[in-house]
Amino acid sequence: MQSLNTTLLIIGGGPGGYVTAIRAGQLGIPTILVEGQSLGGTCLNIGCIPSKALIHVAEQFHQTQHHSQHSALGISVSAPSLDISKSVEWKDGIVDRLTTGVAALLKKNKVQVINGWAKVIDGKTVDVGDTRIQCEHLVLATGSTSVNLPILPIGGPIISSTEALAPKSVPKRLVVVGGGYIGLELGIAYRKLGAEVSVVEAQDRILPAYDAELTQPVHDALKQLGVKLYLKHSVLGFDGTLQVRDPEGETLNLETDQVLVAVGRKPNTQGWNLEALNLDMNGSAIKIDSRCQTSMRNVYAIGDLSGEPMLAHRAMTQGEMVAELISGKTREFSPTAIAAVCFTDPELVVVGKTPDEAKAAGLDCIVSSFPFAANGRAMTLESKSGFVRVVARRDNHVIVGWQAVGVGVSELSTAFAQSLEMGARLEDIGGTIHAHPTLGEAVQEAALRALGHALHL
Amino acid sequence: MGTHVIKMPDIGEGIAEVELSQWHVKVGDLVVEDQVLADVMTDKAMVDIPSPVHGKVIALGGQPGEVMAVGSVLISIEVEGAGNLKESAAPAPVKEAPVVAKVEAVVESKPAPAAPRPAAVCQGPMVAREADERPLASPAVRKHALDLGIQLRLVRGSGPAGRVLHEDLESYLAQGQSNASAPVAAAYAQRNDEEQIQVIGMRRKIAQRMQDATQRAAHFSYVEEIDVTAIEELRAHLNEKHGASRGKLTLLPFLVRALVVALRDFPQMNARYDDEAQVITRLGAVHVGVATQSDVGLMVPVVRHAEARSLWDSATEISRLANAARNGKASRDELSGSTITLTSLGALGGIVSTPVLNLPEVAIVGVNKIVERPMVVKGQVVIRKMMNLSSSFDHRVVDGMDAALFIQAIRGLIEQPATLFVE
Numbered sequence: 001m002q003s004l005n006t007t008l009l010i011i012g013g014g015p016g017g018y019v020t021a022i023r024a025g026q027l028g029i030p031t032i033l034v035e036g037q038s039l040g041g042t043c044l045n046i047g048c049i050p051s052k053a054l055i056h057v058a059e060q061f062h063q064t065q066h067h068s069q070h071s072a073l074g075i076s077v078s079a080p081s082l083d084i085s086k087s088v089e090w091k092d093g094i095v096d097r098l099t100t101g102v103a104a105l106l107k108k109n110k111v112q113v114i115n116g117w118a119k120v121i122d123g124k125t126v127d128v129g130d131t132r133i134q135c136e137h138l139v140l141a142t143g144s145t146s147v148n149l150p151i152l153p154i155g156g157p158i159i160s161s162t163e164a165l166a167p168k169s170v171p172k173r174l175v176v177v178g179g180g181y182i183g184l185e186l187g188i189a190y191r192k193l194g195a196e197v198s199v200v201e202a203q204d205r206i207l208p209a210y211d212a213e214l215t216q217p218v219h220d221a222l223k224q225l226g227v228k229l230y231l232k233h234s235v236l237g238f239d240g241t242l243q244v245r246d247p248e249g250e251t252l253n254l255e256t257d258q259v260l261v262a263v264g265r266k267p268n269t270q271g272w273n274l275e276a277l278n279l280d281m282n283g284s285a286i287k288i289d290s291r292c293q294t295s296m297r298n299v300y301a302i303g304d305l306s307g308e309p310m311l312a313h314r315a316m317t318q319g320e321m322v323a324e325l326i327s328g329k330t331r332e333f334s335p336t337a338i339a340a341v342c343f344t345d346p347e348l349v350v351v352g353k354t355p356d357e358a359k360a361a362g363l364d365c366i367v368s369s370f371p372f373a374a375n376g377r378a379m380t381l382e383s384k385s386g387f388v389r390v391v392a393r394r395d396n397h398v399i400v401g402w403q404a405v406g407v408g409v410s411e412l413s414t415a416f417a418q419s420l421e422m423g424a425r426l427e428d429i430g431g432t433i434h435a436h437p438t439l440g441e442a443v444q445e446a447a448l449r450a451l452g453h454a455l456h457l
Numbered sequence: 458m459g460t461h462v463i464k465m466p467d468i469g470e471g472i473a474e475v476e477l478s479q480w481h482v483k484v485g486d487l488v489v490e491d492q493v494l495a496d497v498m499t500d501k502a503m504v505d506i507p508s509p510v511h512g513k514v515i516a517l518g519g520q521p522g523e524v525m526a527v528g529s530v531l532i533s534i535e536v537e538g539a540g541n542l543k544e545s546a547a548p549a550p551v552k553e554a555p556v557v558a559k560v561e562a563v564v565e566s567k568p569a570p571a572a573p574r575p576a577a578v579c580q581g582p583m584v585a586r587e588a589d590e591r592p593l594a595s596p597a598v599r600k601h602a603l604d605l606g607i608q609l610r611l612v613r614g615s616g617p618a619g620r621v622l623h624e625d626l627e628s629y630l631a632q633g634q635s636n637a638s639a640p641v642a643a644a645y646a647q648r649n650d651e652e653q654i655q656v657i658g659m660r661r662k663i664a665q666r667m668q669d670a671t672q673r674a675a676h677f678s679y680v681e682e683i684d685v686t687a688i689e690e691l692r693a694h695l696n697e698k699h700g701a702s703r704g705k706l707t708l709l710p711f712l713v714r715a716l717v718v719a720l721r722d723f724p725q726m727n728a729r730y731d732d733e734a735q736v737i738t739r740l741g742a743v744h745v746g747v748a749t750q751s752d753v754g755l756m757v758p759v760v761r762h763a764e765a766r767s768l769w770d771s772a773t774e775i776s777r778l779a780n781a782a783r784n785g786k787a788s789r790d791e792l793s794g795s796t797i798t799l800t801s802l803g804a805l806g807g808i809v810s811t812p813v814l815n816l817p818e819v820a821i822v823g824v825n826k827i828v829e830r831p832m833v834v835k836g837q838v839v840i841r842k843m844m845n846l847s848s849s850f851d852h853r854v855v856d857g858m859d860a861a862l863f864i865q866a867i868r869g870l871i872e873q874p875a876t877l878f879v880e
Contacts, residue, residue, distance in 0.1 A: 289473060330603045330653065336591075396618040398593060423593040423620045 009135035014041020016303030016315030017141035023323035025109025062192035144304035183262035352401030368450035383407035459540025710771035746795030
């Protein structure tokens with residue numbers, strides 16, 4: 001058995017793992033990274049990036065088709081056709097460029113990458129094939145996997161997001177099980193690509209993690225796109241048609257060509273002998289403290305493996321921090337807020353506390369929103385729905401949360417997160433000149449409106 | 458009568474849990490201010506928790522070995538006066554916040570007027586914040602505070618809504634330092650940097666042993682002045698005569714010999730005290746620990762059976778052990794099992810030291826530097842080489858008179874070097 005020694009060993013080359021490795025390399029820590037599949041993990045290969053690529057294809061196709069029918073913009077084109085295999089090829093090109101880029105960055109920072117499945121032996125020993133790696137610090141960054149439903153095993157017409165991101169053809173009919181962000185992002189994309197899409201959701205509204213006011217514009221857009229919603233419906237099984245139970249208890253048979261199961265993700269704790277460490281757990285995730293330390297000394301867990309919120313940018317920040325901790329710096333993971341973005345149409349972004357969360361935290365808050373219907377830039381983007389909403393303490397006007405829904409609002413997450421981290425008050429945002437004409441003006445106006453003097457409303 | 462509650466303090470670095478190692482008090486005990494109540498341990502350090510008040514212990518918050526959350530109640534003490542615990546410790550009533558349904562109804566409002574800023578002179582270093590209240594500060598300020606080892610919640614924020622600014626960190630650091638406002642040259646610039654060194658490994662072990670020794674033993678120190686002129690002449694003579702063939706002698710082997718001879722009459726000094734079993738074991742063998750500075754800290758290699766060693770034999774063994782300890786090559790056996798300890802800082806020996814016992818031993822003899830002093834001998838002022846011996850004893854089992862007699866015996870042996878070798 002070949003044996004290797006290193007200071008830092010990272011299991012998992014996703015956004016958490018590879019960022020840990022890059023930062024560790026910058027800090028001169030001898031580092032080995034073990035990846036069983038492709039560098040970049042779920043995010044780059046079968047998650048964030050490919051889904052955004054597919055969403056872009058769908059939007060372009062949808063727009064062209066729209067113009068071929070009744071373009072208010074005066075554009076006339078003939079009806080478009082779609083070669084989905086070329087779309088997938090284009091998407092794969094982006095993924096390749098990014099994963100190759102990650103590999104180059106790791107190499108540049110002198111990180112040794114070992115391809116293979118890690119098997120944990122103890123807190124300082126990991127086997128990969130017939131190589132034994134001894135380390136002083138172990139970072140667990142194995143990410144998460146899709147939750148499967150026993151009654152809908154993946155295979156044939158039943159697919160997970162992974163298959164949905166590499167379609168060989170666009171199905172005529174698609175039923176999405178799960179009305180969360182993954183199901184809706186893909187469901188909307190497939191609808192725009194031409195499929196008849198239905199969404200089955202057990203709760204009484206889509207995106208149940210967010211409040212009804214915020215999700216309403218998405219709900220309206222789904223209606224307008226012709227996506228059928230089966231809310232408060234539960235899945236019973238599949239035998240050529242998908243059987244669901246409606247709120248009255250009646251069984252419906254939904255005719256469909258494919259079923260996309262998107263009911264959430266769970267920490268990837270299986271298949272690499274994590275049990276050997278006997279770490280304290282927090283539900284299905286590994287329990288960590290504010291420095292990502294597990295219950296075992298010098299063993300860290302970051303990213304999805306450490307539980308919610310399962311977001312790549314959280315994992316990256318944790319990874320950066322852990323590398324600095326190992327180098328001897330004093331660090332703590334204590335963000336004021338972590339932005340969450342849904343790339344639905346319209347997009348939805350939540351940063352910091354929602355009005356309900358602020359109330360639950362015992363804060364007396366001002367809640368104010370500004371609609372994109374009154375924003376010039378939104379009109380020029382043919383986007384009239386949606387709004388920006390701000391939540392601020394009544395006593396000192398410190399902003400505790402931002403939410404927005406509308407076309408292109410994902411980019412506003414930057415401004416939102418920054419204002420929260422900097423401890424901005426309503427007056428700070430109201431007093432910052434926001435360029436005209438931009439969607440960002442709605443941010444300033446929401447703050448002004450909270451102060452009682454919005455200008456354009 | 459009120460109740461003063463002491464909470465598990467935040468020892469820093471974001472440690473959320475602290476292990477309660479040991480209680481020094483029990484329920485019903487009367488405690489005085491600064492009395493050590495408990496030891497708590499993080500993975501980095503052992504910390505004493507002193508009492509800030511006089512009073513009677515009415516409740517302990519945990520058992521030794523229990524891991525407690527920072528902020529949980531460690532101990533409750535009944536005190537004269539109000540204490541810090543309100544009688545009705547019910548949570549403050551939470552007002553039902555009016556739901557802001559109609560934003561239009563919000564009139565043009567201004568933030569509540571900030572409390573007048575206190576004059577600079579009365580700004581204390583502490584800032585009252587709720588335990589779970591997060592100080593308002595930008596990521597850069599938070600990171601800088603971590604680097605400086607500052608707990609942000611203790612820093613007064615001068616920015617809008619109490620935001621902690623970089624300037625606030627600086628003024629927090631500057632507090633307690635001279636407020637020299639005149640421009641100063643770079644060499645006299647205020648420095649606010651801090652370096653944190655983790656107490657781990659050897660250093661941690663030393664810390665624990667020293668703390669253990671000072672807490673358990675009742676140290677008392679005794680200092681005597683010794684005329685070493687004669688023994689230094691003897692040493693110089695022996696080195697001149699035999700130095701080339703047998704090696705040079707330092708004063709240490711003579712002191713080892715003096716200990717061996719003196720201990721014949723004072724067997725209670727060559728002993729180990731097991732304070733848990735309440736047994737003192739007097740030993741025939743004299744295993745002399747020689748405190749040695751190494752790169753990683755203090756080590757005490759042991760010269761075994763000093764009673765059976767000649768001067769040169771002791772000298773060779775001392776130098777061999779000292780080298781082994783400095784190079785980290787000393788074995789466990791060579792670093793344990795002493796019955797009495799000799800500590801010397803050589804030329805840096807100073808005038809007086811107060812050595813800490815190497816438990817479970819009951820005596821440690823410290824050597825100070827040799828200086829030439831004018832002394833009165835037979836009515837004449839003459840220059841003599843003088844050296845102090847600073848020794849500590851465990852007063853629990855060694856009486857002061859015995860300790861004094863023991864040191865006087867050593868003094869006699871050294872001032873009349875021939876007696877070291879007369880059987």
